Amino acid sequence: MKLDIKVPSVGESVTQGILASWLKAEGDHVEEGSDLFELETDKATVTVPAPATGSLSISVAAGAEVTIGQVVGAVDVEKTAAASRSTAKSSAAQASAPRYPADLAPRPPAGQVAAAPAAPTVVRAPEPAPAPQAPAAPQEPAGAPRYPAESAAYRDADSAPVTLANGGRRVPMTTLRKRIAARLVEAQHATASLTTFNEVNMQKITDLRARYRDEFERAHGVKLGFMSFFVKACCMALAEMPVVNARIEGDEIVYSETFDLGVAVSTDRGLLVPVIRSADKLGLAGLESAIADLAARARDKKILPDELAGGTFSITNGGVFGSLLSTPLLNYPQSAILGMHTIQRRPVAEQAADGEKVVIRPMMYVALTYDHRLIDGKEAVTFLRRVKELVEDPWRLFIEA
Numbered sequence: 001m002k003l004d005i006k007v008p009s010v011g012e013s014v015t016q017g018i019l020a021s022w023l024k025a026e027g028d029h030v031e032e033g034s035d036l037f038e039l040e041t042d043k044a045t046v047t048v049p050a051p052a053t054g055s056l057s058i059s060v061a062a063g064a065e066v067t068i069g070q071v072v073g074a075v076d077v078e079k080t081a082a083a084s085r086s087t088a089k090s091s092a093a094q095a096s097a098p099r100y101p102a103d104l105a106p107r108p109p110a111g112q113v114a115a116a117p118a119a120p121t122v123v124r125a126p127e128p129a130p131a132p133q134a135p136a137a138p139q140e141p142a143g144a145p146r147y148p149a150e151s152a153a154y155r156d157a158d159s160a161p162v163t164l165a166n167g168g169r170r171v172p173m174t175t176l177r178k179r180i181a182a183r184l185v186e187a188q189h190a191t192a193s194l195t196t197f198n199e200v201n202m203q204k205i206t207d208l209r210a211r212y213r214d215e216f217e218r219a220h221g222v223k224l225g226f227m228s229f230f231v232k233a234c235c236m237a238l239a240e241m242p243v244v245n246a247r248i249e250g251d252e253i254v255y256s257e258t259f260d261l262g263v264a265v266s267t268d269r270g271l272l273v274p275v276i277r278s279a280d281k282l283g284l285a286g287l288e289s290a291i292a293d294l295a296a297r298a299r300d301k302k303i304l305p306d307e308l309a310g311g312t313f314s315i316t317n318g319g320v321f322g323s324l325l326s327t328p329l330l331n332y333p334q335s336a337i338l339g340m341h342t343i344q345r346r347p348v349a350e351q352a353a354d355g356e357k358v359v360i361r362p363m364m365y366v367a368l369t370y371d372h373r374l375i376d377g378k379e380a381v382t383f384l385r386r387v388k389e390l391v392e393d394p395w396r397l398f399i400e401a
Helices: 077-096 175-190 203-220 227-240 284-299 377-392
Strands: 002-006 016-022 035-040 045-049 054-058 065-067 071-076 193-201 247-249 252-254 261-263 265-267 270-272 313-317 336-340 343-352 355-371
Touching: 175 270, 193 377, 203 284, 203 355, 203 377, 227 261, 227 284, 227 313, 227 336, 227 377, 261 284, 265 284, 336 377, 355 377
Parallel strands: 261 313, 313 336
Antiparallel strands: 002 071, 016 035, 016 065, 035 045, 054 071, 193 355, 247 252, 265 270, 336 355, 343 355
């Protein structure tokens, strides 16, 4: 019996995609639930599992455009069933067969003493035939693709990479990369973006993490990072400044009643922003677990397009790559995005009992890019200052919640 492999639904708004690559070859044995092929949409790339255990038959080649529900192959489950029965019979036969040469000798009649057995002859089992080996993967020639977008999984027959006269290469963009590019241009053209900056003294939050980090991980099974503090601070600041959590639709302003925060994740296919639903209702442990889960699934191509949609505000952390300062782009149609940056020890002036003094503190620049059509400068600056106050004194996150 053959079971069809169909392109699954990966979101309400997704109707088609690209079968980017097969992760198994024609005729391969596949296990139910194992990764079978990659489906690339304009929002995300997801891996599709095998619907059953059996032998794979492919009917649609990699690189083809497919629609939701389309049959792209089949799994022959009869071959697997036959193989299982054969294996079971073989096991039963081996169980009933004599295990030692002495078991093969006839037994003497009752009352007679058996003659001493001859010295045993060692019988060697025939050497098993070598298992057939899969053909070796073809070696990439000189000048092989160095980036995912250049690999065969992303090429169409009509759009193969072209080697230029100067030694460079012209490579087709992936569906996801084209969509990212279009959204960034749309955000630039459709909004009046402006960025305001501030800096955060990270000393108290650093001390808090150092003190409770091990205890937190033992209790919750997840590491205590900086992102959860910023997410919580943003939720509280958004509650006080609802316009930052709103968006423009036509000639109307839509105010959101929920705090669905997107957290940018860098993947080998591009930047994705999975959304933490109702982030304001989660504690630090819940936020860290949600962030870790979404980030891991985004990188492993397990994230669904619906998990990337519907955010009301976003946070991006260029600091993990060493960025000291930047102006993040809006995740349109959202109206604001917070940019975090690397923590750098710098001299700052602090008020002490005996007057001001210069001390070295771990400092972070933060940036808020906002749509000036909706959010005024006063509101943007007030929002960012509120985030700064909450992170610089993290106990406020729990006392004022």
